Amino acid sequence: MKGINITSITLYSTVAFSSLFRSCAFQVVPTGCGGSRQPSTPSTSTGIGIGTGIEPAPTNSNTIHNNHVMSDDSFGSRRQLITSLVPSAIVTATGVSILLSPQLSFAEDVQVDPVIVDPVIVAPTGEIKKLFNEGRALEQQGNIQASQRIFAKVTKLAPRFIYGWAYLGNSQVALGSLDPAENSYTKAVNLCVESRKEEEKLGIPRCNDLYLLYLNRGSLRLNNGMAMAMAKEALLDLEAADSLRAKPDAVILQNLARAREVNGLYAASDRDYTVAISMTSNEVSPFWLRAALVKFQLGDTMGSFDLIRRVENRFSEAPEVRAALAAMLYAKGDQDIDTARKKFLEIPDRQRLKYRNDEFLLNTISWPPRMIDNIKALSDAVGDAGRVEI
Structure with a gap:
């Protein structure tokens, strides 16, 4: 899988050096921690990648890899029980109203339009693909504000596109807008989870970089200025990333160790740090x-x-x-x-x-x-x- 570097600016360039000692995967560019990860997007035939580069990031850099897959199997219908409570009143000659019992009407008796849900988009096409690539090019050039505007437009035009949200989150992180970035990452995570639940079809890619989306969101939550308040959520994200990765990953381990440390799980944290250091x-x-x-x-x-x-x-x-x-x-x-x-x-x-x-x-x-x-x-x-x- 090809990796793409998340962004090309230093997240901590305007904060105290002590900030470097919090969490590493959250950094946009390697600053002693190993860099930050970006979901990789497949090529034209397999999808589009997340990040600012086309080639894999260096061994010690955090690169998030997200393979984009689009599934059109998101349409479905729902069998509905429709209760028709029509209290029809009949007035007798004496002026007394008689309330008729409610009548039940079943779905078979009523025509109900199916609820149509747009499919999750993993690999965009047409104008969305063109616009998305324009945003990536601006990001690679270091024009983060312009790229953020492009990615925001992409999410409006294609709100079901996983990596539109992921890239928007990356640009928001780079500009220090951490709360909006968490919201963007959450939308990307939810769409990726939905994509993975859909039936796999020949020629239609599925999102298989969920662990990297969890890594980004978990790392953000560790660095959002309220580590204690978000400690449990960050730990859940990073445990999910570790489980989905299914093999030792230095970047995941150092952030997972940090999350366990903040949650007071010092023995487990020490083990993770030890493995990460050995790598x-x-x-x-x-x-x-x-x-x-x-x-x-x-x-x-x-x-x-x-x-x-x-x-x-x-x-x-x-x-x-x-x-x-x-x-x-x-x-x-x-x-x-x-x-x-x-x-x-x-x-x-x-x-x-x-x-x-x-x-x-x-x-x-x-x-x-x-x-x-x-x-x-x-x-x-x-x-x-x-x-x-x-």
Whole structure:
């Protein structure tokens, strides 16, 4: 199956570096996590692909592959029981009204027009195909706003086209419109599920990239600024993606591990992170920091320090990396407390004071409880208690 890169801009280009350490598959372009996935669309004979490129993405990039299939077996009729409650009244000579009993009329006795439902479109044709490809070309050129307008038009003209919604969601993610993007991904997921339920017919493709649609939506839900509120929904999406993929996938695993971590399933999260790291061990990625935090939560001090040191070597200037290492050193006590204080004070005041903010700790960076306890204690130790965040 050919993969197509989701977009060509960096999602986190305007946010703090700490955002990189949340979830990786949600990134539009590889930023140490491995990139983001895009459903692949078949060629003219097999469908149209989702993304901004025609060739498969690099091995360590997240590419969503969605094979587009259109089925025309969406027409059906419904046997209906029609109840005709007609309280006909007969007035007698004495002026008394007699109400007749309701009469039942069955479908066989009444002509009912069949309910016609447009088929799910996996591979568009004609003007829709031309317009869709125009949007993809604009996306490849980096003109995301223009491509979004095109994809929005595609969804209006062909609301049953799976990848019109998927691509619209991609462009919305790239522009930071995460709530609308979730809605677009949900429509794509629902249409793909419907397509898979339809009877398979010769020459008519079906949607077989559902796992990638779940991956995109699940990753979005982990990064929508309210990770705790969407934690269960994100976990369900990513578990579905993992199940449908049916083989180890580094991008799915690192996001699934993150979802399990946010839901407090630390042992399962640690296993997923370990496998994901083993599949991408040649390059240190931001998600390694998350793996270190989980190991620290589980009491694996040696494992957590091994990972955090390697992350520090690559991302030494990142405030979240400095804060995490400082918190771990502080937990060791004794001679490491002074080292922890110095490391924590390397962070500029404005950024350092965020680590006293519960909203920041719980929802923005979503650290595990043990890490939160230690960073707050360290914050007190350096005299930040009572200071107001600038």
